[in-house]
Amino acid sequence: MATDRATELKVLRAEEFDGWWEHLVRAFGAGPASAEERELDRSLTDFERSLAVWEGSELVGTGGAFRFRMTVPGGAVLPTAGVTMVSVAATHRRRGVLTSMMRRQLDDVREWGEPLAALTASEPAIYGRFGYAAATFQLQAEIDTSRVTLDVPAGTDGVRVRYAAPAEVLAACEAVYARTVPLRPGMLARQPGWERVALLDPESERDGASALQCVVAERDGEVTGYARFRTRLGWSPSGHDGTVALEDLAAVDPVSDAALWQFLFGIDLMSKLTVRGRPVDDAWQYLVSDIRRCLTRVQDKGYVRLVDVGAALAARTYQTPVDVVLAVEDAFCPWNTGRWRLTGDPKGASCERTTDPAELALSVRELGAAYLGGVSLLSLARAGRVAELRPGALAEASTAFGSPVTPWLPHGF
Template structure:
């Protein structure tokens, strides 16, 4: 079956997006969400397959800046809207879109591409590695208590309109983002994403609620959430479903959690997508009653390996030759000498010297944000050591104190 791989025009965006919605089950996005994505999508960063007059495949790449270890912010392609119509599977459409897209990303000068995967098994063959994790929590607040740090009682928690508080919340997010690898620094327009509140997203809960934390008159944190009422003959058993929570200091952070734990007529706090090193795990009295469920988070693809490896900082001085396998983007394949000084500043250049480590670009992407250990990958046979001690040195250099996390999809 012949299809055409092309860029949709502005007038074709609705039909192109309709193809995406059908591939993801046929339930349309809310008008508010659709309007936001229509405004944020850049036509020349989208593409798709057309069979006659019908769109049968879609893919897009937002222009992002993503935090990497050391506090630097790297231009990145935020890959999204990837779909192939059920009628056109196994015909090479996805591979063709991924090939074209990575060529485009390279031409745009963005050294990495990132995505969150609806199906994790898809993207490894295109060089994406799972670089961060996330946790889903379901906490029995009738049994679990919080041990809060000094200063928590000095934090004021007050309700606010989610929309009216948007600037305050975004200011907190903007201050925190560079310190957490994998976090996108939101461009104008993306701040609307956290407050889009269609009834379907509430899952039977209340409209979106928001509280702000303040210390000495300054907004130091926020939480947004829904409340789902429930109960039986034994009494109320409602659930607080947390959407977002962030704070600038430990006391404000603990105060927000304490507020959520104490909402009347509820006995459960649940939240999706928290960082794997979330401090709340150290505040709770019984982590076993928190039903902690890990899952994969952000996937990273090095589009320009040398530029990407130079852009981040390293935890320890290192001098390694990496032999990189990359059949899908062959310009990355071969040996690279990665050096970093005591301050973490790096250089990565082509070399003819013998390799110390051999690995695929997928494993390099997985380790890039510091959340996946090269030692662990080597134990799985995915990183091969040619010089004794090279895996240990590389694993230390790539590691980071703060675990990577992407707090929202795109």
Template sequence: MTIDLRALAAEDWEEFCLRLVRAFGGPGGAPEETAMWRGLLPVERAIVARADGGIVGTAGAFDFRMSLPGGALLDTAGVTMVSVQPTHRRRGVLSAMMRRQLGDLHERGTAVAVLTASEPSIYGRFGYGAATRQMHGGIDTTRVTVAVPPGADAVRMRLVTPAEGAAACEAVYARVVPTRPGMLARQPGWEQLPLLDPPGNRGGYGERLCVLAETDGEVRGYARYAVRAGGTTFGVPDGSVKLHDVEALDPVTYAALWRYLTDTDLVARLTFHNRPVDDPVQQIVSDIRRCGFGWRDGLYVRLVDLPAALEARGYAAPADVVLDVQDAVCPWNAGRWRLSADVKGAACERTTDPADLALDAKELGTAYLGGHGLRALAGAGLVTELRQGALAEASAAFRSDLEPWLPHFF
């Protein structure tokens, strides 16, 4: 089979969407959702694979700015809309698109690519490592209370529509982004995503609501959520609250928001599907066993330009180590690199010196945002220490004070 890879032409957008929906087996999004994605995706950054007279594979890339350890924002490619038609799987289509895309990104000077995986086993073959996790949970609000610090009673809650609260929410979000690795700064157009609320996607919940948390007239936090009315169990209402997102600029406001959410009338539970695995809510609930907290994989990271990526992030401790990196997909990254880093900055250059650690590019992606320690990866046999003490040195340098986290899908 001959695979013809080319950039997506504007006139092929409808076929691109049709093939994408067919590959995932879904009904497709609401018209307003499709229109939003069309406005966000740079057509010239999308690839189509053609064979047998039509599109058989798709892949795109958004333009992001991602927070790194140390607070810097890095231009990052957000790989998305990757699909292969069921009639053309296991015939090299995906491999051809992934290699082409990574080559294009390298030529453009992009240092890092990220994605979320529908099937986690796929993208490790192309050097993507699982770098973040997300916590989900369901709080029994009839049995669990939230402890709030002094000052929480002075936080005023103001209920508005998501559109009315959008500007204030975005201002809070922008201030939070540099504090946690993995968060994505809102590029133009992405402020629409939290407002997208097609009735067909609500799953029995009401329209999305927004509450602004204010102190002395300043918005210090917000939550966007929806409520589903329920029946009664032994005469007790058993509706539920679904939390979409919540952010705050200080611990008092954050706790006050969680108290507000868990105090909603006529509900028995609160559910959420994406919070950081070190979210402070775990410390303020009265009974963690009645919260059903769990986690799953989140953002996958791929170093496209290894030295540029390693020099862009901050480091928690000094390190001077030689990394022997294997990279079968991006051979320009393979070889030995000396990383000299401290809290002031980093340099990464090719070297012929003996290696201190040996690892694959995938493991560097996993460790890049500071959530998965190199020592833990070594314990799994994925990093090899060649100089005694190098593993502890590098692992301490790479770690982040806060767990990295991707706040929304793409």
């Protein structure tokens, strides 16, 4: 029922966390969560960056922003607000609660000096009006390992793969992950405490599968890769029909990567490997004997918003030289609206306000989509989202904005 009672937006206090978290769980329709999950979420929550909307004594909205650092094209790691834990009570939809939180949050992010904001969207249609756009995508696959084989590169047999307790090799696995962060746009430098998320293993979320398992790849006594996974035993009239569910995999070189995939394809009693949340250009796709039997699917993952257009565009590098004037429209963060001259190349860039004539016109959403190099400006122009005002400017900028590897957000938040 509608009400005339006013809502009030406040910064979250530590003593309010339990109610705030329970509101979030209910809003996402989740079942009971473990005490371990609650405590981990509490430890990662930055209360000064978390918001609560109240109607009297009733909590009706939540939101937060982690302190992240995201790799951008060229390898720089940029301060990024990781927008998270956003919910509105079902009783208070379409009453401006979400808009008020987004307004406050983006003002805060600008004040904190973070040029980017990023999120993973439970409902993608919601965030476009606040300037966010899908900028990274993820690969899903269901591989019939009883019929698909791998042709691994020379040297793979020189990699040792061994089982290890996930917690015991956590530091070594995190060192591998850290080495991969500068190599791909969209990756997040792991902040303290976040390494614990990968080990969270409540039995209620295993869906009949095993506890979390881990193997590490080693070369010359050094850990060069790891895979975390679960197994689910199954039987059919013709025999074993088990499933391996990959949770996480990283490696520092091609042969370590191939050795881990070879292991996953060959686990006894398993005939299927399910893969989720992987880079769209993941190398295993070019090792398999039959890609059709891998049932691949691509889905959106990371949504990016430029909070400070000038700082964000100047922080990355560009594949080819570019000198273009962008007419940017940003209704929600009007400080970005105007003309910007972007000059850059593979070594660096600058982006300053200008009064020169515009050569491309687009909104901040299109900039967010193209920013990490995974969505081309040319494709956006074909969709009517980017206007070319100087002949040749579109092709020049689209090539420059690209990335030699597809951007990837490695985990949710």
